[in-house]
Amino acid sequence: MDRANSAENPAGFAHRAAITLQELDIPEAIVTELMVRRIYMDDKSDIESISRALRLSFPVVHSIFQRLREQQLIEVTGMSGNNYNFCLTSAGRELAERRLKVSQYCGPAPVSLQSYTAMVKAQIPKRALTREQLKTAMSDLVVTEEFLDQLGPALISQSSLFLYGPTGNGKTSVAVRLQRVYRDPILIPYAVEFDGKIIVLYDPAVHNKVDDGENGKEDLRWVLCERPCIVVGGELDISMLELQLDANSGVYAAPVQMKANNGILVIDDFGRQIVAPRNLLNRWIVPLDRRVDYLALSYGVKFQIPFATMVVFATNLDPQELADEAFLRRIRNHVYVEPCKPDLFDRIFDRLVVENKLSSEPGSAERLRALCLQASGGQLRACYPLDILNIIASISAYEQRPIHITKADLERAASIYFTKRLSRSAD
Known part of the structure; x- marks a missing residue:
């Protein structure tokens, strides 16, 4: 896929990660609540883990971490380099429990409606479409x-x-x-x-x-x-x-x-x-x-x-x-989408036989077409060949023999597939 022409250019304005809170397109309060709920659900966490969970950059999460720390809502339990380990304080847990009553979402941070639009x-x-491209599809x-x-x-x-x-x-x-x-x-x-x-x-x-x-x-x-x-x-x-x-x-x-x-x-x-x-x-x-x-x-x-x-x-x-x-x-x-024409019907049957590497008696497509025309009231449908072949496969499995399409099997499968009109009996 040509990502350079499809994802990066149209999305350039929003696809680059925000490094500061000011660059985010959503309110800081949304991110703060997400982070508090996430820490509460995980019991304890660290900046890198929160960054991965919320899909936000390390600097953004670090900024929220500093503010929560200043408000005494989290306490540090250790660190490795710039990565702090922490958990919620009692005040932080109380805040998380209150906010969980409003929303329990603690997945990736959202984007704004404006950015989405x-x-x-x-x-x-925005692309041209040719007959060959559609034929390939x-x-x-x-x-x-x-x-x-x-x-x-x-x-x-x-x-x-x-x-x-x-x-x-x-x-x-x-x-x-x-x-x-x-x-x-x-x-x-x-x-x-x-x-x-x-x-x-x-x-x-x-x-x-x-x-x-x-x-x-x-x-x-x-x-x-x-x-x-x-x-x-x-x-x-x-x-x-x-x-x-x-x-x-x-x-x-x-x-x-x-x-x-x-x-x-x-x-x-x-x-x-x-x-x-x-x-x-x-x-x-x-x-x-x-x-x-x-x-x-x-x-x-x-x-x-x-x-x-x-x-x-x-x-x-x-x-x-x-x-x-x-x-x-x-x-x-x-x-x-018109009813299936005879030549198209035969081509569908022949293609399915080849694609599934099946063997068949000569004249099988013509025989199936005749059976379907008779049973359906004269109208062919493109689904008939696949449906009938699936029934033949089931018959062969039931009888524990290789699949070989015969006219007898086609007649047997058609009798199973098509419903018969019931005559009303006098009571």
């Missing part, structure tokens, strides 16, 4: 060039995208691969501070960290990551789009669209969420139109964050039934 804006993708799928030529302009525009069409033809597979066109890493903060509250943003479950060989000069409150691609499906509801306050810890979790900033957010199976589609779409109107979103703390204070994510709606339902014209207009790109 500036960083997101600096990292909005989709190289493990079997797709037509006509389809790629519809996707390309949508990616360049960084606008929202509506992928729709019959189920089982690769809408989700295409959506999650769109992130591959971005080769540059981005900086994501561990947490963001606003109005004295901590919002945890970095999530190792959805953010893939890039090992950048931390050299001590960087602001380690930021994590170098691949551009995110977050997929949410039927579990999505309105609450996931708002700040989530943990009442026990007093810490907020960032909503899914904030975690997806500078990347892609895939709304899979759109229209099948618990919340009504129109309610969900109404929540997206302002962000999609103005590229900003508004969040609120638990006590009603609202603030603005950038909305710099490409939202991909994937559905097998009719878009006209899910959204009105006003909303569909805000989603500028509508790409139809």
Whole structure:
């Protein structure tokens, strides 16, 4: 990854570690409370350990240490060179216990909302995209060039995208691969501070960290990551789009669209969420139109964050039934993922056989296609070959024999895979 062009230059204003308290973009009181809570949780500590835990420079932590020492909130228990060992005094423990009732966060120090906003804006993708680059990103799928030529302009525009069409033809597979066109890493903060509250943003479950060989000069409150691609499906509801306050810890979790900033957010199976589609779409109107979103703390204070994510709606339902014209207009790109054509179906089957180093009888692709057309009512789906081959693999394992695709196995697997229409019996 070309880090020089992607992480250092856009992030230069914030990526250099603060050496003094005056250079920090967050209030000194926030750092002081973090440090007191951290010492309390660790029982005893030292400047180097606190510096690593809070991702702050040694001089900044040393400055806070000196102030806590002057206030008789900590006592020194030893030292090695410039590194002091210390623990909290009784007064320090009382302060920590009071502050823990407000917030239990004692992880990496946050960045300010202003720094976060500036960083997101600096990292909005600005790159050309060619057909060959998009073809490379989709190289493990079997797709037509006509389809790629519809996707390309949508990616360049960084606008929202509506992928729709019959189920089982690769809408989700295409959506999650769109992130591959971005080769540059981005900086994501561990947490963001606003109005004295901590919002945890970095999530190792959805953010893939890039090992950048931390050299001590960087602001380690930021994590170098691949551009995110977050997929949410039927579990999505309105609450996931708002700040989530943990009442026990007093810490907020960032909503899914904030975690997806500078990347892609895939709304899979759109229209099948618990919340009504129109309610969900109404929540997206302002962000999609103005590229900003508004969040609120638990006590009603609202603030603005950038909305710099490409939202991909994937559905097998009719878009006209899910959204009105006003909303569909805000989603500028509508790409139809058509049913799988016979030649494409055979290519998918043949590719899977080769990739998995399987052997098959001649004419297996044609036989499977005929079985699927008959069982599905005349419509092929791109998912059929893989699903059927997985069943054949299970059959072979059950019978303790090597996998060899025969027409008999295809017929047996198809009978397991496809449901039969039951006739109503008279009672």
